[in-house]
Amino acid sequence: MMLSCKEISKLVSESLETKLTLRQRVELWMHLRLCRLCAAFRRDVDTLHLRTQQHVEELDSDRSVAKAKLSAGGRQRIKQAIEARND
Numbered sequence: 660m661m662l663s664c665k666e667i668s669k670l671v672s673e674s675l676e677t678k679l680t681l682r683q684r685v686e687l688w689m690h691l692r693l694c695r696l697c698a699a700f701r702r703d704v705d706t707l708h709l710r711t712q713q714h715v716e717e718l719d720s721d722r723s724v725a726k727a728k729l730s731a732g733g734r735q736r737i738k739q740a741i742e743a744r745n746d
Contacts, residue, residue: 662686667697671704 662670667690670683679687691698729737 661693662690664690664694664697667691667694668700671697671701675704675708 667687670679670687673679674687691701
């Protein structure tokens with residue numbers, strides 16, 4: 660049975676953090692070959708991930724630039740999102 664777009668979006672996100680199983684990778688690949696919207700989502704996520712890594716490397720390499728810091732509100736929103744995801 661083919662995975663839904665919602666399940667594919669979760670797999671795309673998980674693939675950034677962990678290595679997917681062979682079955683998951685095949686299901687993801689098959690769905691992305693058929694669904695243009697999910698394929699575009701995957702490209703966007705990959706681009707955002709790459710740009711974020713590049714930005715972090717720039718901050719690390721340029722010691723004259725202060726490290727990026729989150730506001731207290733930003734930290735709180737991220738904490739709430741993580742807690743909601745774990746529930």
